[in-house]
Amino acid sequence: MQRQQVLMSQLMDLTNELIWLNRPEMQSALKGYKLNEIELLEKIGLLTHPNVTKLANATYMTRGAISKLTKKLMEKELITSYQLPENKKEIYFRLTTQGEHINQTHQMLHQRFANRDKEVFTNMTDEEFDTVFRFIGRYREHLKKLPKSR
Structure with missing residues (x-):
């Protein structure tokens, strides 16, 4: 232990x-932006037809929290909502130009940090990567099996 x-x-x-x-x-x-706002913008930029349920699952937030946060992001004109012609019930979200700009800035920072830390990963062997990936994968699978407290 x-x-x-x-x-x-x-x-x-x-x-x-x-x-x-x-x-x-x-x-x-x-x-001027909170971490959860930036992370939600990132997920909206990554997911295909992101809706409240998909965003809640991707961010480990509740659907209620996502609803509040998407309203806030819409008020800030960082995202807009849309519906698909074949599904008028479901509401989806997309980044506005301003939201895309913030997301690109966020991604640029991730790349800068990755470049800063590159030497650590350059020296890792494939076996070391595989060991870390296996550990993370096993741990995540274990956590998925635990009862949800949402």
């Missing part, structure tokens, strides 16, 4: 260190 605790502690420390290191540049470049 000791190794498990050390591993989880180190993963949390790594995550917190990355957040601490990246936060000033993110806040400067994306001033």
